[in-house]
Amino acid sequence: MRKFISKSIRTGLLIILGLTGFQKTGLASHIIGGEMSYRCIGGNTFEVTLDVYRDCFYGIAGFDNPAHIAVFKDGQLFPFKTVNISPVFIDSIPSNVGDPCLFVPDDVCVERARYRTTFELPPYGGGYQIVYQRCCRNQTISNIQSPDSTGATYTIYMTEKARNECNASPTFNDFPPVFVCINKPIEFLHSATDLDGDSLVYKLCTPLSGASFSTPQPSIPSPPPYDSVSWLDPPYNLSNVLGSSPPLKIDPQTGLITGLPQVQGQFVVGICVEEYRDGALLSLTRRDFQYNVGQCGEIVSSVIAPSADCFDEGDDLTVHFFNESTLADDFIWYFDWPNTDSFSLEAEPVYTFPAEGTYTVALISEPASQCVDTAFHTIFVQHNSLSADFQIETFDCSDSSVVRLTDFSVDNVSPLASWTWEVRLNDPDSTVYVFNEQNPVFTIPNPASGTITLTVETENTCVRTLEKTFQTGANNPADLILKNRDICFGDTIALNPNPVPDFFYEWGPPLNSTEMNPTVSPAQTTTYPLKITAFNGGCETQTEVNVAVTPLPELAFDYSTGCDGVTVNFENQSVHSPGYVWHFGDPAQSVSTDPDPVFVYPELGTWTVTLSTPDTVLCSGTISQEITLVEKALEADFDYQFANCGENFVIINFSDASINSLGNTAQWDWQLSNGSSSNAPGFTTSVTQEQNLDVQLTITTDEGCVSTKTETLVIDFIEFTAPDSVLMCPGSSVELNPNANPAYSYEWSPATGLNDIHSPNPTATPTETTTYTVQITNALTDFCTITKQVKVFVPPAINLTGSDNITTCEPEAEICAT
Numbered sequence: 001m002r003k004f005i006s007k008s009i010r011t012g013l014l015i016i017l018g019l020t021g022f023q024k025t026g027l028a029s030h031i032i033g034g035e036m037s038y039r040c041i042g043g044n045t046f047e048v049t050l051d052v053y054r055d056c057f058y059g060i061a062g063f064d065n066p067a068h069i070a071v072f073k074d075g076q077l078f079p080f081k082t083v084n085i086s087p088v089f090i091d092s093i094p095s096n097v098g099d100p101c102l103f104v105p106d107d108v109c110v111e112r113a114r115y116r117t118t119f120e121l122p123p124y125g126g127g128y129q130i131v132y133q134r135c136c137r138n139q140t141i142s143n144i145q146s147p148d149s150t151g152a153t154y155t156i157y158m159t160e161k162a163r164n165e166c167n168a169s170p171t172f173n174d175f176p177p178v179f180v181c182i183n184k185p186i187e188f189l190h191s192a193t194d195l196d197g198d199s200l201v202y203k204l205c206t207p208l209s210g211a212s213f214s215t216p217q218p219s220i221p222s223p224p225p226y227d228s229v230s231w232l233d234p235p236y237n238l239s240n241v242l243g244s245s246p247p248l249k250i251d252p253q254t255g256l257i258t259g260l261p262q263v264q265g266q267f268v269v270g271i272c273v274e275e276y277r278d279g280a281l282l283s284l285t286r287r288d289f290q291y292n293v294g295q296c297g298e299i300v301s302s303v304i305a306p307s308a309d310c311f312d313e314g315d316d317l318t319v320h321f322f323n324e325s326t327l328a329d330d331f332i333w334y335f336d337w338p339n340t341d342s343f344s345l346e347a348e349p350v351y352t353f354p355a356e357g358t359y360t361v362a363l364i365s366e367p368a369s370q371c372v373d374t375a376f377h378t379i380f381v382q383h384n385s386l387s388a389d390f391q392i393e394t395f396d397c398s399d400s401s402v403v404r405l406t407d408f409s410v411d412n413v414s415p416l417a418s419w420t421w422e423v424r425l426n427d428p429d430s431t432v433y434v435f436n437e438q439n440p441v442f443t444i445p446n447p448a449s450g451t452i453t454l455t456v457e458t459e460n461t462c463v464r465t466l467e468k469t470f471q472t473g474a475n476n477p478a479d480l481i482l483k484n485r486d487i488c489f490g491d492t493i494a495l496n497p498n499p500v501p502d503f504f505y506e507w508g509p510p511l512n513s514t515e516m517n518p519t520v521s522p523a524q525t526t527t528y529p530l531k532i533t534a535f536n537g538g539c540e541t542q543t544e545v546n547v548a549v550t551p552l553p554e555l556a557f558d559y560s561t562g563c564d565g566v567t568v569n570f571e572n573q574s575v576h577s578p579g580y581v582w583h584f585g586d587p588a589q590s591v592s593t594d595p596d597p598v599f600v601y602p603e604l605g606t607w608t609v610t611l612s613t614p615d616t617v618l619c620s621g622t623i624s625q626e627i628t629l630v631e632k633a634l635e636a637d638f639d640y641q642f643a644n645c646g647e648n649f650v651i652i653n654f655s656d657a658s659i660n661s662l663g664n665t666a667q668w669d670w671q672l673s674n675g676s677s678s679n680a681p682g683f684t685t686s687v688t689q690e691q692n693l694d695v696q697l698t699i700t701t702d703e704g705c706v707s708t709k710t711e712t713l714v715i716d717f718i719e720f721t722a723p724d725s726v727l728m729c730p731g732s733s734v735e736l737n738p739n740a741n742p743a744y745s746y747e748w749s750p751a752t753g754l755n756d757i758h759s760p761n762p763t764a765t766p767t768e769t770t771t772y773t774v775q776i777t778n779a780l781t782d783f784c785t786i787t788k789q790v791k792v793f794v795p796p797a798i799n800l801t802g803s804d805n806i807t808t809c810e811p812e813a814e815i816c817a818t
Contacts, residue, residue: 033289039168135211153210181296301375308460328365397539414460645784
C-alpha cells in the first residue's frame, strides 16, 4: 500500500499580519488612539477625562505618568493652565470581534489608561481648548505617511456657550473592536451619550498630529491650531481610510460604522462628534483609534488524506487520515457518510475500508460546541489497475541523437497524473537523465545504448514501473523521405507524406517553406533541398527530394486503308508515351503493341479503334476513334478527241475518264508509243506519222493504289490526190477525184453540176467555172476530217472555122482557124 504521509502542523491559532511582525522601534512606538471629554460639576469647575490607548503586546513604552495637559484660551500662544496627572486606572480592552466563533490572534492586546482632573475655567468672552500630545504612532500603520515619526493630539474644544451653560460634552459608549476580520463586514455602533440631551452629529475626520520624534512627550503641549496627519494617498484618504470597496462610512445620526475591510494591516481612523444646542455648536469631541485588520481564527475542520489511494493486489485498503483542523480538540470521524456505523474519536485515525469504491469521510470538529464545523473528504480506494508501457523513438544525427519517449500507459479507472523517466547509458561515466513530463524529448550522444525506466502514477496514486533497453544509430527521419519522386505534368505531389511530429522541416529554394508536408506541382523536373531539425533543435540532418516530371502522353493517330479496303495502315502520331496498346475493335478483340500496326479487318464497315498507354506507365492516357472502311472502285480509263488534223498530222486531246470511288487520285502517268508522256489528268499531243499509236494511262491514288488502261489508236492520214483544178470544155463533164479511196466518205458542195455529192469521184458538169469543196472523212477510224477544193475551169465556147481536116503522123500539128 502506498501511504499518504504528508502532514502539516496543527495550530490552535492563526497568526495574522495585523500585528505579527509589526516590530516596534523608537522612543514610544505604542500609541494607537485616544479621546478627551469634559463635564461641568458646578460653577466654573469642569471635570476633564482623557482616555489613551496603547499596544500592550508590542508597545515599547508604557503610559505617561504623569501626563501633561494644557488649557488654551482662544487665540493665546501660552497655556492658561497646565496640569500633570497620573492615570486613574489602567485596564484592558476586550479583543472580541462580536462573533463567538471568530478568534482574535494572541498577539492582539490593547490597554486603556484613564486620566482625570478638574479645572477652574472662568468666563472671559471666549472658549477653551484642552490638549494632550504624545508621539509616536505604530510604525506599521498603513494609511498615513511616516507613522513612526507622527504623533497625536487629543483635544476637545469648549465653546463660550458651553462653558456659560455648564455643559457636559458627549462621551462614547463603547470602544470599537481593536481587531476586525479581513473580508468580514464591519458593523459597529460608534454612538455617544450626551447628559444634557443635546443633538449629536457623527462624521469621519482626519486625526490630528502632535509632539515629535525628538520631543515625544512635551511637558507643555503646543497651542492650536493643530496639523492633521498626512494620508498615504492614493489609495488612502478621508473618503476611504481602509482602501476598500465599499469604503468605511458612519451614519451621521446614529454613529453606525459600516464597511468591508479588504486589505490586511493597521489603519488610523478619526471620529468626530459635533454637539449642538438650539442650533449652535457647543463642543467638538474627537476619537482617534486604530483598526487592526487581519485574518480571524475560527474553528475549521480540515481533513488531510489522499483523494484516492491505490493498493497492491491482495493488500488491505487501509488509509491513515491526518487532521489539520484549527482551534479544536474534540473530533468525530465517519468513514462512510452519511452512514454512521464506521467512526472514530481519534484525532488522526487509521481505517481499513471493506471494499474498493468511493467513500465520503466526515470530520466533525468540536461536535458539542455551537461553533461546530464539519469537513467532508471524498476518497476512492482501489487495487492497482495501471498498466505501464512506452515507445522509444530516436532521431540520429552525425554525433548526437534526439530521443523521443511516448507514454502508452493505460489505467481504465483513473487518469494518469505523473511520470518519472530515468535514462541510463551503458557508458559508466555518462549522466543519468531524469525527466518528469509525459513524453520527454532529449539529446544524447550517438551512438549510445542503455536502459530507460518509466515510473508512472495515476491520480488515484497507483504506481507502475517499466524498464526497456534502447540503441541509437539506426533511425534517421531523413530515411523516411523518398528521395526520388515521379509525377505527371500538371499533377500535385506531397513531398513528405509521412512527416514525423515535433520535427522542424525547412525546405530551401525554390520552395522556401516550413510546412511539414508541402505539396508541389513543378512544370519541370525540380530538386527540393530539405533541412530537418530534431525536436527543439536537438540536432539536424539534410537531404533533398528530386521530383521528376514526366510529360503527359498526347495520343493521336491517323490511318489509311489498303487498296482492298479492309487493310488498314495505322500511323501513330502520339508523343510522350513510352509504349502503346492498340485495340482494333474487331470481333476477335485483336490487340497490338506495335507503334504503327497494320491490321486487316474481316469486312468493310465502321470499327472503333482504341489507342492506350500500357498499364505499367506512370502517366496514362487513352483515346478512341471510329474508322469507316468502304469499298474502293478504281479503274483507269480515258477519253480522246481529235482537235485538228491534216493530211500529215493529227492533234489529239486526251482526258482522264477513270472510275475512282474515293476520288483520291493523286497521280496520272500517260505513256504513248510515239514517246509522248504526261503526268497531268489530261493532255494534248500531235502525231505526224501514220501508225498504230499505243496509249497507256496509269493512275495512282493517295493510298498508293494503281490502275492502268491501254488502248491502241490507228493513225491513218487521209490521202487526196485530185488536182487542185481541172479544165472542162463547155458542155462536157469531168471527174473530180478519179483516184478516190472508197474507204473514205465524201461530201461535196456545192451540189450544182454534180451528179452525187457523196460520191468519192463525182462527175461535174458545171456551166461555168466552179470551185468544189469536199469534206473527206476516214470512215474506218472516224478520227479525222479534212477539207479540200477542186476548181473546174469552164472556158467560154470557141466558135472557129478551120481548114479541111489534116491527117498527119507527126507528134505535133498546127491547125488554123478563124
